[in-house]
Amino acid sequence: MTLVLSRVTAHFADEKAREAPAIKDISFSIPAGAFVSIIGPSGAGKSTLMRVILGLMKHASGEVVRNFSRPAMVFQNYALFPWLSALDNVAFGLRMDGMPRKDREHVAREKLKEVGLLHLENHFPAALSGGQRQRVGLARALAISPDLLIMDEPFSNLDTITSEALKTDLLKIWRSYGMTILMVNHLIPDAIELSDEIIVMGAHPGHAEKTIPINLSRPRDTRSNQFFKEVDVLTETIRKIS
């Protein structure tokens, strides 16, 4: 297992909101190499959970077993460093690792080529579209060869065409890298299309309601009856807990 959470509870960072926890008694495990989505309503503590998993935030109780050493994250709002070009953004993690300039630029260029943006290596984030920024964010994460990739609603700020293209590329990358992916998703069809299993979270406080395995064969046919049936089941599950 790449990650095991056992009855994890965490509070909001805001002192005034400490009366109620952000997430409470969350337990689940993620197998190595799996693609797992977390889905749930606003206020379910999904982003808080991601920060606890990455160690960016302390949890109040419970146990987090992290069997990964190189986590990386792709953010909803891209979180690219505005003073760095696309190439330097991708190379950032490698620079922090102490990799020499020539080597890290070589790796960064390879990653930009994988996401189809080598021609924009000298552009700053301000000059890139949302989809391009997200691809640079993905390349930055891939550059450090992560064993766990966390993606926080990576498609939510993108148009449909761009997010469809990015989903296709993401699946290819996941298959070739063999890494574990944990994605926060708010779209049920996307979660079913991409994931091996889906963790459904409830809100107030955030808790893991249910883990649903997706047993459809890959590549997923998003127009098949089985796919629509899975969407119906998941939609009904979420409706019951909302």
Place this chain on the structure above:
Amino acid sequence: MIGSTTHPLTRALHRAHLTRHRRAWLIMALIVGTALLLVASGYFNGVAWPTLADAVVRTTYRLALAYGIALLIGVSIALIVGWSPFIDFFFPFFDILQNLPSFALFPLFIYFLGFTDLMIILFAVSSIVWPILFAILTAIKSAHTDLNDAATIFGARGLRRIRYYLAPLSFPAVLTGSIVGIAIGWEAVIGAEIIANIAGFGAFIKNVDTTGINPTAIAGALGILVIVFIINRLIWAPLLDESSRRYAE
């Protein structure tokens, strides 16, 4: 409304390819041209040009040195405090200090340092440092959580966080803080020179005839105006352009 793309003045300026930068140079050229015409007409005949030049150079040198020291201190303190977990603790403390009127502390500077160049320079440092420090601290405090998290996840931890994340993050703030700081610095240096009567532009204009506007006062003001313009066009404007190019949302 002037500035609107449909305004006749805006359209005329656009047709003449008068960008903002070119307009600034044009305005300065008009001012300098007028000044040269006045020189040619003999209006400035009574001005002691060597004395004026010496005074302006002294004031500018004091300001430049004060800014350099204030920049070093302001950036260092702001980055260390911003990096530490105590930024919220120190912020109100600095807020109180910076609200003390700087000229109220002037007697202390005279007491400890006398009527010296060093006194004026350090007094100016005490005025210039605050806008720089606060601009940087505000930029660090208001940085998006995701950006902070990205820096942590991708390895900008410990002292590396200052060099590779907080310092570049603060660049626009250093710039705007410096522009405000320099403006405050001119006042501090010239005001200190007037009060302490130490050779410089402040003492120069203090000794000028007070019966009204005269050529010497105008010559002095023009000299300072030219220096401010040159610093603005050659240093601040290109840096602001680069900052807005890179840091735009």
